Each structure stands twice: as structure tokens, then as C-alpha cells.
Amino acid sequence: MPRIFHPLEAYSNSAAEYRLLPFRFLRLDNEAELLVNEVGEFVVSPKGTAQALVRKQLIPGSDTYLTLRAKQFITDDSSSPLLDLLATKYRTKHSFIEGFTKLHIFVVTLRCDHSCHYCQVSRQTMDKNTYDMGLDTAEKSVEMMMKSPAQHLTLELQGGEPLLAFDVIRHIVPLAKRRATGLGKALDIVVTTNLANATDDMLYYLRDENIKVSTSLDGPAFIHNANRPRPGNNSYELTIQNIERARKILGVGKVAALMTTTQLSLQHPIEIIDEYVRRGFHSIFLRPISPYGFAVKTKKKTGYQIDDFLKFYRTGLAHIIRINQDGYNLAEVYAKIVLTKIMTPYGTGFVDLQSPAGAGINVLVYNYDGDVYATDEARMLAEMGDQTFRLGNVNTHSHKDIFTGEPFLSLVSASCNQSLSGCSDCAFQLFCGSDPVFNHATQGDMVGHRPPSDFCRRHMQVMKHLFGMISERDPELMRIFFAWIRNSSLREICEGAPS
Amino acid sequence: MRLATAGSPCSFSRPVVGRVSRIPLPAEGRTDRILLREDIPQDVEDLRGYRGFLTLARMHPNFSLIPTISSIREIDHLRTGDIVAMEPRNGFIRTLYRPDSHHNVIFATERCNSNCLMCSQPPQDRDDAAALTQRNLELINLIDTPPSRLVITGGEPTLLGERLFTIIAALRDRFPETYVHMLTNGRTFAWPAFAEGLAELKHPNLMLGIPLYSDDSTIHDYVVQAKDAFDQTMIGFHQLARRGMRVEIRVVLHAVTIPRLPQLAEYIYRNLTFAEHVALMGLENIGYAPRNMNKLWIDPHDYQDQLESAVEILSTRGMNVSIYNHQLCVLRKSLWKFARKSISDWKNIYIDECEQCGVREHCGGFFKWATKLHSQHIHPLAPVLDQETSPRA
């Protein structure tokens, strides 16, 4: 029988009304709307699209119709809705859950020689025995860490100032490595330190054990010193010297810097960013200060409105983009995280912006005294007398006790923004996260009330800003964004793209 | 490059597959060889032991006792070492394999369950599965030096069912290091048992090239002329990827696929992120294409915007992209780095305008049937000095 050719219409069946697939939307501004479906596919459309879509007023065969069908916002009788494809994409977006707790923070000591205004750690300068992690506690904490089913673990050594308890570090590192190898797990180690006490021997040790360093650089001298007072007022000079020393011994790629924003910082985004460029760093994380620890007590010096932070962020981001356009590779880490969630099929492992919240599920904190907390912030709350998020203690609780105990279970029940008031309808839901600890600390309740929430306002405004930039469809800007997402440089992206 | 010829068959009733030899061989070396001579030997004993005999000359039908084809039209293209199939009924001599070519193909079947508007190998609804599989297994046995790559194509190879697995298993066992590239519409793999059957073979070096023509199911189904093809192919991709099978996506560029090409690029990135490679291919004016040309033709010069946009989307997101079958003079210079010299040697030509071109050696040229239809904008280019813009082979 001879084969014949059929026209396009033979393969289409939009006669019957189309059906909706799950999606959320919001107004970006007066002209544009954002529609996001259950797996993160999105369209930026003219105002009124969501309404037309819901009221079944889309014109079959129009570009908008075809695009919304291809992106799985609607389905009709021309083809099956490919729900299994949606399920696969959903799994991909949420694969950060796999393996359970991957980041394990060890507070090896509370002792510290700095007096930073915003410090979320209550500082203890003296008693080594009381405020260092005991070796027995350290061992039990390592055991607890190894109970995690994750194939790839990250061990973060913190404090106070962890290098002040170097002997504890020297005990933990080989033990953790041995146990990880025995279980076939990969292990990354990082130490967050101000480097003020880093001897050459310590740096050689870090190099030999392949431990990365994360240190603090708040900006040029006048900001850094004001933020981080020290006898002699030379915190900045010391920090720069020590960064160079650490780079020489460990390698430039092994030393990262984080800044903390204070009210002073907010006035000077350009100077701070320029300092990072001057020091040869290729990433900077523009983040607000958490409302915990000493920050609450010294609120006058560090308190500020989220709107001021947003202004700081927008100015800073614009400056960073210009720097990239001029040929210097500098990624803004918060934008990179959010852009990864928006522009790729994947989620991220960033524990502070996930749903379910990273607390406990993706990160666990082991305090010097063996107490186990859901996040670092949870530990700071405990320092101030609030034990709500203390999950247990390595000396008295098993892994199972921790994760089936009341504190963890009540935390988890408020962890999914899919079911939180305000979040459940939000178009940014998949790109955002939830933070029950933050809600509890700022509003007195884990679920939280969205309209006054600084967490909500900050993320929502930045995401609106980023979507505004994405919808401009500027190819060079998109290349910069993908350079950040892919941990590459604009130059490399351009080499692999049409040019 | 000629791959088939014909003559007068005699003394055999079943197809014969063997290796051509233009030089006479000692008795022990003749078992799987087909002797090729311009003339006929004086002594018929000179033919004893060969698998077959091919000659230009006219021959009396009773002369040869072994499978023979005489009065062959052309034999210049046949070299010693080539593997050919002799057909008893029509005297066809098909070249199945050439050791010195990089473009050897295992032709699985003429059957297909799609009917693409631009199909370069239009399907025949004839059950050739058993005969061709037998021929292909013999072919695989006769190849002595492992080729660097082999293509399995058709028609639609998966219609062979179990027989396809037999062929791939034979390739796995004989030539584990040979890169096997199978061209398939991927639809059958929507059934998990079929994907599982292929995965179980554990071929160490297998890549499936699967076409996808639109992000829109209706347009894709229309191009391939099969209802539900898009859904099946998409699910097929996922059943394969889930089992660790390697896949490549192929897109033929023509008037139906070009308008939504950038959207397809975005769709591929979001839904088929695991694809190792995306090939954007120029149209071949052969097979069904000529009769559907009014629906298909768009001058490549006129779709550079969509092409560049699609390549931009895929490459900035880290996916591997190549452009096949495009001449450098119609391809935007920014896209040269993605152009490959992709046309198989046996169908590759250049035209008059190419005589004076300074980048001819970098350019893939045309299909031999492009003399009838090609871009209006072919023109010679000045030699390119900048190494970075030179396309890769």
C-alpha cells in the first residue's frame, strides 16, 4: 500500500478545550507577568497572560499557546501531557535532598581573639578546657557525621576562631578521612578562620591535608577595621598579609573570602567590590547580616532595613556586571545560586535557600559541647538561651534519636514552603526556600508571617530584579550569568559560543 | 563514489557475501574471497575454492560452478579488501564495506514506522529483516581489521526486534573498541523492555543518534508523519538515559523546523540535558525531499538568525553543538567553529563556484545531489588567516 503524506492539521487536535497543568504566577511590574510551572519552567509574558490562560482564552496554534504547551503549562488532546517527564524534572530540581545531610559544621572552640560587632558567636577568650571541643566529643561527632547516607560529605571547621584549637583539628581530620574512605564516601574539608593565628606550620598542614580556607574580608581598610576591631586596629593589614601567606602555601584557588554587611558596608558597595577585585578574588557574596548573636545586642551599630540592603545589592550587582564586561572574572554568589535555580533544570546545595529547608536535612552543626543543632543560627539562638532547635547531643543521642526527636520533627513540619502561608502561591517558590529558624528568631514562630518577613522581602525583591534582567534577553549579560552558573569565565563562555 | 553495480548472475540462488580480491590467491586463501577479473580464466579450475567470481566479460552460463556475476557494468570502484554482496536474482553487486573508508554503514532494514517528509532513505514495507540480518552478521564476520567507527542505519533499525540485539552483540564481541553510532527514531525505546534489552547488551561504545524536530508535538509528528511519535521519542530518550545509554539529538533544518528552532534549543536543554551532542543538519535533496520541497525549502542564507540563536542557547549552557552539511559561505562566520566536514566521502562534491574559494579545504562542500538545488548565495571566500575562526574537521 503506498504511503501518503498528511498535512499538519492531521497531527493536531486542539478542538477540545485545553487543560491546565500546575503553575504559579506573579506580576513583575506594570507590563509583565512571570509564570512558573511546578518544575521551574517559566515564561515572562505581557500583563494579562495568566488571566487569559486560566480563562481558556489562549488562541490554539498561537506562539504563546505552543510555547506554554511545550513548557508544560497546558495540555490538550494533540498529545499526552507527559506527566512522567514532569516527574523526572521535579526529581532533578529536588535532587539536593538525595543523600540527606551533606554539610557538617564542627564548632571546635568558642574562643576568639576578635570582637566583631556583628558576631553571631558569643565570644569567649579564655578557658580552653571549657570552650574547646573535647576529643571524645569530636570522635562521637565524626561518628554521627558518618551515619549520613550521603556519598559526598563536607566537613566545615568553625568557631569562635578554629585555629585556636588546632590540636582538636589535628585530631578530627585524620579520623574523618579514615572513616570516610572506609565507607566509600568522598570528603571535602574547609576551615572558616580569620587567619590571625595561622602559623606557617598550620598552613602547611592545611595544604597537606587538602583543606580549603574561607576567611573574612569585609572591604577596604576603613570598613574592615571598623567592622572587626582588634587591639592595634590593624585587622585589615593582618588579614591581607595572611591571605597572601595562605595563598602562597595553599594555592590561590584554595583561599576564599566572605564579607559581612553592616550599616557602614551598606554605604560603600563599590569600594567593597573593588577591594575584592584588587585582592584577586573571583567571587563575592553580597548578603545581609543575620539577626542573631551579638548582632541583636548591638543592633544600633548593625541594624538596618532590608530596603537599604536591596539598594546596596542592586548597586553592587550592577558594578559587578560592569567589572565582568571589562574582562575581570567576578561572580556574585547569591545571584549565581538563584540564577542556577532559574536558568537550569537543577537545584543547588545551598542550604540557606532550599525547600525543604536545609536545616538538619542538609546541614548539621556539632557544638564544642556535643550539642547538635539544625543550623549555625540555631546554635546562636541557643547561646542566647533559646534551645528550640537543639536536636540533641552526640553523647546522649544516636543518629536515629536526633532525626526522630521532637525538635527535628517540628522543625521539618514547617520546612516546606510548598505548604507555608504566602509561599504556597508564590511564583518564586521553587527558586526560594524556607527558614524556620529565621522565622522563629525574628517573629517568634517557625511558620512565620510572610508580609513582614525580611527573608521573604529580600529574596522576592532580588528575584524580581534578576527576572527583570533576564527578560531583557541581553546576550552578553546572559553569557556572564552562565559563566557564573558554570563556574567559568566570560572569556571561556565566549570561546565556546558563536563569535 | 559508486557503491552498487550489476551484471548477469549465474550458478547461485542465495545471496553471497565475501571479500573482493583482484589478485589470484592460493587455494587455502580463497574460502571467503570473491575473485574479480576483467576477463575469464582459461581454466575453470582457477575459480575453484573462491566464494564467488565477478567479471567484466561476457561468460557462458554453464562455464562457472561457483556463484558468478558476469557482464558487470563497472568494476573500477571495487578494490581488493572491499566486502560485497552478490544478489542471485537481479545480479546486483552491493559494496557493504570499504576498509579505507571512514564512513562504513551497517544497513539494518528498509522498513520504517515513520515517514519523514524529507527522508533520505524512503522506507519499503518489505520484510527484509531476516535476509539483511544474515547478510550483516556475515559482513561483521568478514571484517578483519577493527574499524574505528561504524554506523547502523536504515529505515528504522529497532524494527528488527531481537535481531538488532544480535547484531549489536556481534559488534560488541568482535570489535569492542569500535565506536558504533546507531541512527534511530527512538520511538521503540518508550517501551521500557526494549530499552532494557539494549542496555543489557552492555555495548561499551554505543551512541544513539535520535532526531527531534520541534519543541511542539504537533510539528514534530507532522515532520515525521506519525501520530504520537513525539511523545514516544521523548519517553524513549528518558528510558535510554535512565539506563546509562548515550544519546545524541539530530535536527534537520528546513522550513518546518526553522521557525521554532531557538525554542527547540531551549527545550532540549531543559528536557534532554543528558544528550551528549546536538547536530543541526542541512537538508539533503534526495529521497522524499524533492517531492516535498515546496514545504521544506528555505535558503540557508535566510535562516542564520534562528540558527545562531539556537547555537547560542545550547553552547552557552554547556551543550555540545555541531552544524553539519552547511557551506562556509552561507554560514555566518560566528558559527564556523561549529561547522563539521560531515558529508560522507561517497556523496561529497564541490561546485564551480568553489574553484576560486580560499577556504575550500575547510569547507564540507555539498551532497552530490545539491547540483540541482542549493543556496542562491554560494560564493568564493578569501582565505582566512585567523586560525581561531577556522572550522574543525
Added chain:
Amino acid sequence: MSSVDDSFGCEIDSEFSATIRLDPRIYSKEAILKACYWSSNIAYIHIPEAPDERLVVRIELKQKVPSLENPKALTIGEFVPEFCNSLLDFELRRQVEAETASIRQLILAKAFSESGVLEDEPVGTVVDPVEEGAPGSLVQIIKADLNN
């Protein structure tokens, strides 16, 4: 501000307050409550009992004088249109939810189930005319149950 259709009526009562009357056949209580939720930071909202069929929403802005934190306060004339947009949006969302809740459950169930367990059968047919006439190993294979 006046409405263009009967489902909606608005009176500005004072510099800081307004009353909106809504047709409950068009605006569900759920949509109204959600719109109120998002305004609770800047307005007090009352929904008193109404004598007629309309739902009444009384709005009173919280901030009446400029403050250091918020020098430029929202006026009632700016607030009401925003609130109305919000009402409409939440009503649309309710409709989406109603139409897609069960499909969403299904997608999540598939996402969290083991590979292959909740998967749909492939649609359509994959046989060519030859296979159709004489089914061979192709059909045998694709019909095989993987879980046997």
C-alpha cells in the same frame, strides 16, 4: 475610583480608609482572605457581616503619618487598586488550584516513587505495516513485563 462591572464596588471613606463590596459569586472568600493576608502588614482589614449578598471588606491603613523608617507612606488611592489586583490574582490562583490539584498530586507521587512503578504506558503504536501483518520479536519484546 469606580468599578467597571457589578461584581465590584468601592467607596473611599477617608484619607486612610475605604470600603469594598464584592460579589461572592465572582470573588471567593479564599481569594479575599489571601489578598488580606498579604496586606496585613500595612492595613487593618475587617470583613463584617453584610445585610445584602455582597461581601464587605473594610480597609484602614496602619500607617497614617510618615516615619523615619517609612517616609513615604502608601495612600489609600494607591492601596486600593493594588488590593484589587491582588484579589483578582488570588481568584485566578484558586481556579488553577481547583483544576490542577489532583494532577499535581500525581506528578509528585510519580516523582517520589521508584523508577517504573507509577509510570504511564507509552501511547500509540510503534509497529510498521510489516510488523502489523506478521508480529515478530519486536512486539514480543515491547510487551514483555519488566517486573516478571
